[in-house]
Amino acid sequence: MQLSNEEEDYNLSLSKFESMLKTNKVLFFDSEEFEEIILHYLDIGKANLAKKALKLALDQHPKSTGLKLVQVEMLVYDDKLEIAEKLLNELYAIEPNNEEIYIQKANICSKRDQHEKAVELLKIALQYTDDYADVYNLIGMEYLFMDNLELAKDSFIKCLEEDLEDQSALYNVVYCFEFLDQNQEAIVYLNDYINKNPYSEIAWHQLGRLHYGVKEYENAIRAFDYATLIDDEFLGAFMEKAKAYERLKKYSEAIESYNRTIELDDATSYALLRIGKCYEKLGNSAKALQYYNQTVHEDPLLDKGWIAITDFHVRQKNFQKALFFVNKALAIDNQNRLYWKRYATINKQMNFFEEAEFGYRKAVEFGDYALDTWLFWVDILQFLGEFESAIQTLLQATEYFPEENEIEYRLAGLYFMIQENTKAKFHLSNGLRLNFDNYILIEDLFPVVWSKKMVKNYIEKHRKE
Structure with missing residues (x-):
């Protein structure tokens, strides 16, 4: 892929700066080059290099407003708000129409939890900026901090009207719709957005998620299909599509989508578990068991994996094997109430009543307060003739x-x-x-x-x- 002239210049500036640091020779950069270098180091978390670059920059360009604004940004980053504010006031006296001054003032207010004041300053910035999208996005974030989701949503929508490609704003506007329980309105909005920007895989994916949320699984699959056509390595869309196929009981198609996620990335215990469940639904016990075994091998701490393999053997009436696996699970995590309940249930099926009583007791001890757990436990205590214990347990229930x-x-x-x-x-x-x-x-x-x-x-x- 060919780099643009701007990218080439940017890379040359970085190389030139890093070469200067190694040789201790002082080279000249214009102020904009310095700004890009400093912001690059801030973006990748190398604050010390950013500070070094800023010091050299201010030595060469002591009157540059742009560099001083970068200095303000770094002071805010370091929580030196009073010094940053003082410098901003000096810059405001020189350039009262510079939108970046208002943005940084708003940033300081935001850090102090003065979000309403931050919004007022950002609205002033709108009068002077050419980058409306960025300012609307910042206003939206302030409204989010204030838990005013309606106004946040409106701001993110305005941001997207200015810049259709702003992915963070797209995610945020969908978040606001969902938080406000406006899923159908969100679907209408995304369909309108897609009409303007049909190749946005993010929009198609979010549309699929929303259809899934309101149980429109066919529409969800259609949206996920578009997302994966635009980006055939969109792992999240393949995963969501598989879940939608499962809801429609189309287990073979679900397996195909889950397998695609495994091709794109390392196998996740979740995908392996779901494939196992799909094979079990299709009546292929051997394949189901194979994937359940892979699940617990991949992530021994995932309780859903151990539960799946234990429940599989219970359904097959193979209680000895079920007990073997639940004991393995308990050896890894002996405070898991789900494991203890299964341990109790299996032992009860095998007429090992004392072990079953112990299992129910441990399940309750670790937080299983379901009615049936109490009742199973008490019925076993009664069977064992421990009437007093059974009464105390029921009174606790x-x-x-x-x-x-x-x-x-x-x-x-x-x-x-x-x-x-x-x-x-x-x-x-x-x-x-x-x-x-x-x-x-x-x-x-x-x-x-x-x-x-x-x-x-x-x-x-x-x-x-």
């Missing part, structure tokens, strides 16, 4: 589910089992009040209690009330 009939019926049954009839009747009344028909739980879970005439009479009495 009532903190999360204070009006849950399944908890109340179990408490009633357990209190009857330990002969605490007053407490049992209290919880039985609660259960009957919350869901009368579910009294069958007493019959199912506590046949000894159900056989008591007193319990049946108590239920009948509530039926008539």
Whole structure:
């Protein structure tokens, strides 16, 4: 690719400057060359070289407003706001119509969280600038800082009216639409934008994302297709397209798109996992297992990978293998509630009740407060004859589910089992009040209690009330 004259001059200036640093010879550069050199070093994070270049620049061009504005930018970058402000005031006295002075003043206000004042200064800059797009973009960012998404959106739209190619403004305007829950309006806006700039892969990709968000998967795929036609290495668009195909249950097409992401970059555990899921949906268990194994090999810390391979073996009723994999997962992360719940469920299926009880206990300990987890745990405690522990566990569960009939019926049954009839009747009344028909739980879970005439009479009495 041929470089433009400007790019060649820029590269020559950089080479000349770096050569000067090595030889300690002082060479002459015009002020604009120095500005480009300094900004280049700032952009790539080499602040020390930028400062060295600025010092040499000001030695050669002590009266250059452009260089002094770069100096202000560097002072702001270093949080030396008072010195920067003083220098700006001096420059303002000389060039009151220089838009960059207002931009830098706004930058200082922004750093001080004075965002409304920053917007006022940027609006003055609009009167003097030729680069409206840049100033509108800066105004939009200030409105974002103030959480005024409507005005931010309007500013980014104005920026794009001035410069259709400004990708950061395009991303920001879509962000504002989404944050304001205006997805359909965003779709209309992007279609209008694409009519003016049909070869913007970013716009097509964002349009696809928005269609996906409102469950218009066919339209999403069409948009992602355009994005990948414009840029056939657009990894994000291939990934999103694959997800849309999955939603449409077009698993072969989804696999093809996920594979394209792997061709473009190193295999990600996410893509491998999704390919495995697609193969499982297609009934190809061998391929599914192959990709699940690759997923956990690629990223042993990804819990979704271990869960997928464990659940696969559970669905195949191969509980021994499922237990093997969930134990491997726990060896890597023994504080993962999802692993512990599966450990418990698998052990329960294999009639290893003490291990299952331990698994449910650990799942709750690490934050699994789902109702079914509490109930499975309690039912196993009851099966093991640990009635007191089961009662304490249920009382703990009532903190999360204070009006849950399944908890109340179990408490009633357990209190009857330990002969605490007053407490049992209290919880039985609660259960009957919350869901009368579910009294069958007493019959199912506590046949000894159900056989008591007193319990049946108590239920009948509530039926008539």
